[in-house]
Amino acid sequence: MNEQTFDLSPMKLEEAIYSYSNSQQICSQTGLIGYLRADMGTNGKEFWSTWNGFRNDLKTDAFRSEFDDVINSLREKGQFLSDRQTLSNFCDDTQKALKFGERYCAGRDYGVRVNTQDYAYLMRLNPHKGEYNLYCYCYRKDWLDSHLAKARRGIRFINSHYKEQFHIPDGDHIRISYPDGSHKDLTCRYIDDYHFETNEKVRMNNLFHICEFAEMMEGNGNTVIPLRSSLPDQCYIYVPTENRIGIVKKGESGYYKTDILECNKIKTHDEAKTFVDELNSKLGVTSAQRAAMMAGSMFGWHTLAADPKSYDNKGQLMKTQNKTRDTAR
Incomplete structure (x- = not known):
């Protein structure tokens, strides 16, 4: 097989999670054949x-012949x-490989x-010495693409x-927050529109129908x-009623007071907001x-206002999107 018989492109961020180990349910639905390490x-x-094989029937x-040709x-x-230095140079080129970022493996992985005509190979790359440099997950292309298209609809959460x-x-x-004040953070994976x-x-x-999950949560x-994940873990805000800088943390109500002194040297609210923007820019x-973080801390993290997609690049709420389904994702 020569270079012209297959297409090579940077992995999409939505595909990155499929270059790691997944449950048997997801692996079966996506047509995973196995992976090479x-x-x-x-x-x-x-x-x-x-x-490491998964579906020997596939x-x-x-x-086998095609996969050998691709790798060779x-x-x-x-x-x-061909070698680790060439791999490192390749990963540094953002036009060739996707850098996963902090969401996956502390940003050390690329994809x-x-x-090919029938198969998709998701290659997770790591150019560091002493670590595995390649994980290649092999899929039936039509199965994987069909699942990805459905998964873009997202996971719905409803009430009883x-x-x-x-x-x-x-x-x-x-x-999930419990009556005793404790909480648990969970990663959720799409199975279908109802699971x-x-x-x-x-x-x-750990596998739920959305109705079953809602009833269980409310019952307890x-x-x-x-x-x-589109939100940062925390950000700075300006609190005009107290003329101070505060910190909002994702998933928590209200704000934390900071060690930054009250804005005595700042004469107007606009100057204070500019100062906060500079602090956030560094983060x-x-x-x-x-x-979105401010709205979430005030009105609830489930609201559309707590989604960055609801705002323009100046942080202004886009009223035209309030009725669209995508802003809730």
Whole structure:
């Protein structure tokens, strides 16, 4: 197989979670055949690999032959799997590989997708010595793409009266708060429009129908809110009634007072807001995120106002989106 017989592109962020281990349910639905794990040895020029199978019925002779050709082609001199230095240079090129960011593996992983006629290879790359440099998850392309298209609709959360409360994307998080004041944060995965699974068991189960989950939560006196990955863990806000700088933390009501002194040297509210914007900019927090964090802390994290998608780049609420379903995701 030569380079022209397959398509290579940066992995999409929605695909990144499928380049890690998933449940049997998700692996079956996406047509996972298995994955290859490899490292480039001490000198960075070797290729020690191990195959871990999942669906032997999908591991046909045609797949084996094609997969060998793909890997061997990418190991040729000058290709990104030829040695660790070439891999590192490849990962540094944002036009070629997706950097996963802090959401996955503290930002140390990168991803590409290789497509052939029948298969999709999601390659998670790590150019660091002493770690596995490649995880290649092999899928039936039509099964994976069908699941991804459905998963884009997100995971719905409703109350016991079947009224929708909020949406989250596949792989995002929720917080369950219990009557005793404790809470648990969970990662949720899309199964279909009426089912999702969590990364930890809740009352001996981790696969739920959305109605079952709502009734169980309300019956136990629990509350559920989204912890959107599109929001930062915390941000600065200006509190005009107290003329001070505060910190809002994701998932929590109200704000924390800071060690920053009251804005005695700031004469106007506009100057104070500018100062807060500068503080948030250093954290990488956008105006839309800051506005959503403030709304969440005041009105509830399940509301549309607590979603950055509801704001423009100046942090102004976009009224035209209030009625669209996407803003709840």
